[in-house]
Amino acid sequence: MDDSPIDFCSLEKELHGRIQAEERYWQQNDAKFRAVEQKVASYEEFRQIVMAAHLKPLDKTDKVQDSSGRYVIWNTVAGMKKPTDNTPNNLLKKNTNDSDDWKLPTTIGEFLKTWKYAKQIDRLKLLKKIELPRIQKLFDVDIPVGFLSDVFELYLFTEITKSDIPFVFGLLDVLSKSQRFNLNLKFLSSSEINIGRELFQKLNNDLQNWKEELAEKCTTEETLNEIRKKYEM
Numbered sequence: 001m002d003d004s005p006i007d008f009c010s011l012e013k014e015l016h017g018r019i020q021a022e023e024r025y026w027q028q029n030d031a032k033f034r035a036v037e038q039k040v041a042s043y044e045e046f047r048q049i050v051m052a053a054h055l056k057p058l059d060k061t062d063k064v065q066d067s068s069g070r071y072v073i074w075n076t077v078a079g080m081k082k083p084t085d086n087t088p089n090n091l092l093k094k095n096t097n098d099s100d101d102w103k104l105p106t107t108i109g110e111f112l113k114t115w116k117y118a119k120q121i122d123r124l125k126l127l128k129k130i131e132l133p134r135i136q137k138l139f140d141v142d143i144p145v146g147f148l149s150d151v152f153e154l155y156l157f158t159e160i161t162k163s164d165i166p167f168v169f170g171l172l173d174v175l176s177k178s179q180r181f182n183l184n185l186k187f188l189s190s191s192e193i194n195i196g197r198e199l200f201q202k203l204n205n206d207l208q209n210w211k212e213e214l215a216e217k218c219t220t221e222e223t224l225n226e227i228r229k230k231y232e233m
Helices: 008-038 043-051 088-096 108-117 120-130 132-138 147-157 162-175 181-186 190-209 211-215 221-230
Strands: 063-065 071-073
Touching: 008 043, 108 120, 120 132, 120 147, 120 162, 132 162, 147 162, 147 190, 162 190, 162 211, 162 221, 190 211, 190 221
Parallel strands: none
Antiparallel strands: 063 071
């Protein structure tokens, strides 16, 4: 019989290692099912989703180790004082309360700042003011996370007039031309997909109500079906 003392530190370390390995296994296993359900376009996409399964988003107060070995808050903005009324951010908030004061964004960052502070009822005005060619340029490469869902909800829960329908069609079509549009679709949640389907149903109903008038503006059931097919809804 071995009478050597038990190394509890070593046993505890081994136990933690096995627990972490078990957690990682199930995290990656769940990620594999999610990736298959999302129908990712390539094995590389599938692999990235699985390999990142254990990652969690950082909280604004979380700390990371810098090059000198010190632990500092990763989000330096979180530690800053709230902006005064004269800072650009608060001036932006004031301006976005009045659609006449909106400045046309030249970058996606500028657009998102204005979009964030705009009231739901004013977002349609904002998009129409920017106009479709500029929107297509802003979203040429990518669509920010959550924006498609915002668009779905905007037209689903905002009163739309007959004159708005062609613009809605145009906006959905423009967004579908973004280079990473198909990837954006894959990361929509089931609830966002359901909202999108409700949106297309509402558009179809509105189209039936104003069929003749909208046909004059090349806004037809055929056009809607083509757009719906792009959104896989």
